[in-house]
Amino acid sequence: MGYDDWYIVSSIDDDTWVISEPHHPECSHFYLLRGINPDGTFDNVLIDTGLGFFSIKPLVESLTSGPVRVLLTHTHWDHIGGLRDYPDFAVHEAERDLRHPPLPLSKRVLRMVATEENAELPEGFDLDAYEAYIAEPKRVLHDGDRIKVGNRTLEAIHTPGHSPGGVCYFEPERGYLFSGDLIYGACLYAQFHTCDLGQYEESVRRIAALEGVGRILPGHDSMDIGVDLPERIAAAFDDLKSKGLFKKGTGRHDYDGFSINLGSPAEKALLAVAGCFDALLS
Ligand SMILES: [Zn+2]
Ligand SMILES: [Zn+2]
Numbered sequence: 001m002g003y004d005d006w007y008i009v010s011s012i013d014d015d016t017w018v019i020s021e022p023h024h025p026e027c028s029h030f031y032l033l034r035g036i037n038p039d040g041t042f043d044n045v046l047i048d049t050g051l052g053f054f055s056i057k058p059l060v061e062s063l064t065s066g067p068v069r070v071l072l073t074h075t076h077w078d079h080i081g082g083l084r085d086y087p088d089f090a091v092h093e094a095e096r097d098l099r100h101p102p103l104p105l106s107k108r109v110l111r112m113v114a115t116e117e118n119a120e121l122p123e124g125f126d127l128d129a130y131e132a133y134i135a136e137p138k139r140v141l142h143d144g145d146r147i148k149v150g151n152r153t154l155e156a157i158h159t160p161g162h163s164p165g166g167v168c169y170f171e172p173e174r175g176y177l178f179s180g181d182l183i184y185g186a187c188l189y190a191q192f193h194t195c196d197l198g199q200y201e202e203s204v205r206r207i208a209a210l211e212g213v214g215r216i217l218p219g220h221d222s223m224d225i226g227v228d229l230p231e232r233i234a235a236a237f238d239d240l241k242s243k244g245l246f247k248k249g250t251g252r253h254d255y256d257g258f259s260i261n262l263g264s265p266a267e268k269a270l271l272a273v274a275g276c277f278d279a280l281l282s
Helices: 057-063 076-085 109-114 197-207 230-244 265-274
Strands: 007-012 016-021 028-036 044-049 066-070 091-092 139-143 146-149 152-158 167-171 174-180 185-187 215-218 250-254 258-261
Touching: 028 057, 028 076, 028 146, 028 152, 028 185, 044 146, 091 197, 197 230, 230 250
Parallel strands: 044 066, 066 091, 091 139, 174 215, 185 258
Antiparallel strands: 007 016, 016 028, 028 044, 146 152, 152 167, 167 174, 250 258
């Protein structure tokens, strides 16, 4: 396993691509969107940038031309790795400081959690040279901000819960909702000390009520998730509440097509002390 099979690119449409990292234990996805300017040139954004184990520039340049800015769904390390290639990035106000949660990563932890079966690192990847990218954002986002990408427009929806500055990006014209780590069809992480369950619920309900979503494009795992997933996650929260389990430390709860990790009691105690695993584990 090396550069050639680290990234997989698939078209969503003629101007939108998903770039996946299938060897990440939760298969990370980030997205390239190309808009057309009035003079026919291109304007581009990446929504997240993956782990950054290898430069994403050759890949992006094979798909499009023109400037590339980055919109972050949040600042967990598996979403910001490619900022080194594309440092013009926007992030929600609540996560504008990339040093919080604490970075850089411990090499030992990185080796443990970075790859499939927590073992092999890809050929050509130099773990000792890998460092988290720390820089100032070029733009700080707020709820309701609109982002023009040539002839395309995205809306930033502040959706805290998984992380304080979580943002979903909605493109009403195409019905795309880029949901980051708030909504995907696998184990949802709500157990970290910077996860807020009340906010998570509110954000999911807000997305569930959003009109015009035709496709959800998630930050991890299956690309084939129904647009009813936000509603089903909200129903799962109701179910947990009715059982008195809607709180951290009650473990992992499995539902049809997804699960919700609220952390073990031991994990809860550990996180209260360490308070820094967010950056390492998601
Ligand atoms: Zn993630
Ligand atoms: Zn995350």
